[in-house]
Amino acid sequence: MSLLASAASPPAPPxxxxxxxxxxxxxxxxxxxxxxxxxxxxxxxxxxxIYGLVLALLFLSYQAPDVSLSELTIGAVLLPLLLxxxxxxLKNSAK
Amino acid sequence: MTPxxxxxxxxxxxxxTAGFVVWGLTGLPPFGGYRGxxxxxxxxxxxxxxxxxxxxxxxxxxxRGFDTVGEEYILFIAATGVATVLRRLRGESEAGxxxxxxxxxxxxxxxxxxxxxxxxxxxxxGWYLASHAxxxxxxxxxxxVVSVSAVLMxxxxxxxxxxxxxxxxxxxxxLEAAGAGGFAxxxxxxxxxxxxxxxxxxxxxxxxxxxxxxxxxxxISLLVGVEVTAAFLVIASELLEQTLLVGGER
Amino acid sequence: MSHPGAPSDVLLPLVVVVPLLVAAGVSALxxxxxxxxxxxxxxxxxxxxxxxxxxxxxLVRTSGGQQLYWFAGxxxxxxxxxxxxxxxxxLNAGLAALAGLLVTASMVFSxxxxxxxxxxxxxxxxxxxxxxxxxxxxxxxxxxxxxxxVMGVAAYALTAYRSEEKGPLQGALNFAITNSVxxxxxxxxxxxxxxxxxxxxxxQIGHALAGRPADGLxxxxxxxxxxxxxxxxxxxxxxxxxxxxxxxxxxxxxxxFSGVMVELGLYGVARVYWSIFGDALGHRGSVTAVFMALGxxxxxxxxxxxxxxxxxxxxLAFSTVSHAGLFLMGLAVLSPLxxxxxxxxxxxxxxxxxxxxxxxxxxxHRLGTIDETELHGRGRELxxxxxxxxxxxxxxxxxxxxxxxxxxxxxxNTASSHGMAYVTxxxxxxxxxxxxxxxxxxxxxxxxxxxxxxEDERRREESREETSETEAGQGRTPLTMLxxxxxxVVAAIGxxxxxxxxxxxxxxxxxxEDQAGYVxxxxxGAHVVHPITPMAPEPTVPRLIDVASxxxxxxxxxxxxxxxxxxxxxxxxxGYRRSEVTGFVANSLxxxxxxxxxxWMMVGLVxxxxxxxxxxx
Numbered sequence: 001m002s003l004l005a006s007a008a009s010p011p012a013p014p015x016x017x018x019x020x021x022x023x024x025x026x027x028x029x030x031x032x033x034x035x036x037x038x039x040x041x042x043x044x045x046x047x048x049x050i051y052g053l054v055l056a057l058l059f060l061s062y063q064a065p066d067v068s069l070s071e072l073t074i075g076a077v078l079l080p081l082l083l084x085x086x087x088x089x090l091k092n093s094a095k
Numbered sequence: 096m097t098p099x100x101x102x103x104x105x106x107x108x109x110x111x112t113a114g115f116v117v118w119g120l121t122g123l124p125p126f127g128g129y130r131g132x133x134x135x136x137x138x139x140x141x142x143x144x145x146x147x148x149x150x151x152x153x154x155x156x157x158x159r160g161f162d163t164v165g166e167e168y169i170l171f172i173a174a175t176g177v178a179t180v181l182r183r184l185r186g187e188s189e190a191g192x193x194x195x196x197x198x199x200x201x202x203x204x205x206x207x208x209x210x211x212x213x214x215x216x217x218x219x220x221g222w223y224l225a226s227h228a229x230x231x232x233x234x235x236x237x238x239x240v241v242s243v244s245a246v247l248m249x250x251x252x253x254x255x256x257x258x259x260x261x262x263x264x265x266x267x268x269x270l271e272a273a274g275a276g277g278f279a280x281x282x283x284x285x286x287x288x289x290x291x292x293x294x295x296x297x298x299x300x301x302x303x304x305x306x307x308x309x310x311x312x313x314x315i316s317l318l319v320g321v322e323v324t325a326a327f328l329v330i331a332s333e334l335l336e337q338t339l340l341v342g343g344e345r
Numbered sequence: 346m347s348h349p350g351a352p353s354d355v356l357l358p359l360v361v362v363v364p365l366l367v368a369a370g371v372s373a374l375x376x377x378x379x380x381x382x383x384x385x386x387x388x389x390x391x392x393x394x395x396x397x398x399x400x401x402x403x404l405v406r407t408s409g410g411q412q413l414y415w416f417a418g419x420x421x422x423x424x425x426x427x428x429x430x431x432x433x434x435x436l437n438a439g440l441a442a443l444a445g446l447l448v449t450a451s452m453v454f455s456x457x458x459x460x461x462x463x464x465x466x467x468x469x470x471x472x473x474x475x476x477x478x479x480x481x482x483x484x485x486x487x488x489x490x491x492x493x494x495v496m497g498v499a500a501y502a503l504t505a506y507r508s509e510e511k512g513p514l515q516g517a518l519n520f521a522i523t524n525s526v527x528x529x530x531x532x533x534x535x536x537x538x539x540x541x542x543x544x545x546x547x548x549q550i551g552h553a554l555a556g557r558p559a560d561g562l563x564x565x566x567x568x569x570x571x572x573x574x575x576x577x578x579x580x581x582x583x584x585x586x587x588x589x590x591x592x593x594x595x596x597x598x599x600x601x602f603s604g605v606m607v608e609l610g611l612y613g614v615a616r617v618y619w620s621i622f623g624d625a626l627g628h629r630g631s632v633t634a635v636f637m638a639l640g641x642x643x644x645x646x647x648x649x650x651x652x653x654x655x656x657x658x659x660x661l662a663f664s665t666v667s668h669a670g671l672f673l674m675g676l677a678v679l680s681p682l683x684x685x686x687x688x689x690x691x692x693x694x695x696x697x698x699x700x701x702x703x704x705x706x707x708x709x710h711r712l713g714t715i716d717e718t719e720l721h722g723r724g725r726e727l728x729x730x731x732x733x734x735x736x737x738x739x740x741x742x743x744x745x746x747x748x749x750x751x752x753x754x755x756x757x758n759t760a761s762s763h764g765m766a767y768v769t770x771x772x773x774x775x776x777x778x779x780x781x782x783x784x785x786x787x788x789x790x791x792x793x794x795x796x797x798x799x800e801d802e803r804r805r806e807e808s809r810e811e812t813s814e815t816e817a818g819q820g821r822t823p824l825t826m827l828x829x830x831x832x833x834v835v836a837a838i839g840x841x842x843x844x845x846x847x848x849x850x851x852x853x854x855x856x857x858e859d860q861a862g863y864v865x866x867x868x869x870g871a872h873v874v875h876p877i878t879p880m881a882p883e884p885t886v887p888r889l890i891d892v893a894s895x896x897x898x899x900x901x902x903x904x905x906x907x908x909x910x911x912x913x914x915x916x917x918x919x920g921y922r923r924s925e926v927t928g929f930v931a932n933s934l935x936x937x938x939x940x941x942x943x944x945w946m947m948v949g950l951v952x953x954x955x956x957x958x959x960x961x962x
Contacts, residue, residue, distance in 0.1 A: 101940060105944050
């Protein structure tokens, strides 16, 4: 959070913030690729959840705490939960 | 198409799309260079006009409140759609499922202690967010999804049947409709007051940043909170019922 | 100039908000209303009827200039709009009224159609209506997207409505996935435009973009926004979802998909082009060429696929694809008469296609199947239904005085006067094939014409997704099912006969094409009575040759239908058997696999984008 605070005061060069943003962008790319390349459904849901977390941090680093909060709950918790329930149902029916 | 042809075609098409879109992206302003005018104009007038210091909320619930009505209804329709499809699949469009038929897996004591302990805090946090749209970057949507996760903790604690008794599906349906309809109805109220649809007609309060500042914004935010909570709970509980149903498909 | 809160304005928000509120109301009262189906039906019909009436009232008012409404009372300040507006001209008001009329007709039809309908059906239909109306009336690009999504999500849910079977879910999934992918692309385009202009109001964006020549960003944004709209309007190669969705959706819902939802996509193309990108893109010749190519391809592909179908709903669905191509061809000329031609065509087609689907619903209700081969001669007892269906089929084949013949004539005329002489033959050819296919079905089912089907034809695996939608084998046709169909057919004839209809529709088209006038109205509250367009208006009074060529189309359709019915007795066609090669190609295109559909969509994006990029830039 201190990084964000320092970004708010214009004189200080926001290199640290840029570094944070750049690394989060790289993580986003890696995460998205990982989600696509994960073939096993349950693992894919977990990867997706982690990816949601990365996105939430990315949004936060771009000063959008409102979007970040939504992404955190939807992307990292609710969506994976709904998917897991569906997978559980599929497993039940297959039995 | 066979999977291998499709893969080939998709790769070529996606490369083309990527090139095309990147060509468009080169026309964007430099990184971080916002050109306005929407943001500049909003920043100049929003706080004085609405007494909301959470300017994003002022845009969502006042300046572009009508968009948000549509967005709430997208959620409402989606939840209604999921409920319709799943209830029909279970073959119980009329009567609900008998609790005896549900098989709720047990959880460990530690998980139960932890989730039940956190439950109250998370729930309060959700409604704190929903009721402070005017002074913070949060609002009804964020508050709603946080309070949904509180209810889901009950399931995590292995107490799904209890929460099911506390919030029967008929009540959730009604709450969901009331949230979405209530938002749209606020606009009817402002029309009746002689102003435009969703105009801010309630008193703005004297103190910037107080809970009762910013007129209709906080009211709408709370209604959105109700709608979002109920809609996600409808979706989640329909899926839960589907999954927990003993014997699978009927 | 209008003032927020003034009584004349209040109608604009009400036509969207009232159905939304009633939908929420009936859902909230679900446990109470469930036992009272008739009350629920009455509420829904009254609501959509009232909305339609209000929209007609708005339509009447727009003849004197566009109607504006600023939500929340937030009006633009020095040309900067912070709020959301409804900017309503005659064309969008008329289209919204058509949507209202068709929703009302399908609700009346549903009165006796479903053995059991829950509250959700009514709520979803009303919200679908609200989405369509909001999409028509809005003047804000993001708001357009919001109502586009409302409309879309309601449509997916309605498609899956009979979800006890596997078919509806698969059809709804294909529909939802393709349209969602397309909508994401549109949203990306909107984001690009916002990054450039900092505006979401269409007039303001158009004004901001018009200053300098179009660069990559403008072209890419235009193409991306188009993908969502072209997918909704089932333009080849973005059309694959349509037949799958129509095959499984309940009949009253098909009425709305074919009759108006697809056409709304094309309205969106017109709105986005003339209010935002027209001046900025320039190069009208390139835009015409690209749209015309897509239109011709769609018209012909749709017609051929329609002709191949024996499943009545799929047949009608592909005929919609073909007609969407014709509408796009009219729009592509970019002249007032071209857009007016498409608009007249849309009205006529919407009414007759709705009637055709309603009749198909009656057939399903009475005879329990929808397969043309199985139905051969079994519809003889449905005399009235057969008459309405046949009349509507002739209307689809541009029979004067159906409004469709006006549309076909205007599109052809304006195209030839702008050097595109091939348009009239293409319009006639695809109308002949489509009309022939529908008339063939009519002749076989209701009149028992043609050779009885061979045994192996009876056993073809043509989809049977559609059986338990309604209790099959009903003894008689309820009036609530037949009357709406008949009324719609009469309306389609009536519209074509209204004196001065041509001038009125062309004026409406000019209102939409007048970008400078639109900017002045929306951003500065100007009152534009006489719109000025880049291309001049042309005469709309039908000439003898227009009537003659329309009659030629009808005659051609009848001949094609007869030839198809009696093909085994015709020496030329006797040896003809369904070619395995074309069958293989057709089936592998329309594979039912959503991955293929999205693949084609991406191919279409690259082709469309490439063509516009190279010709404009």
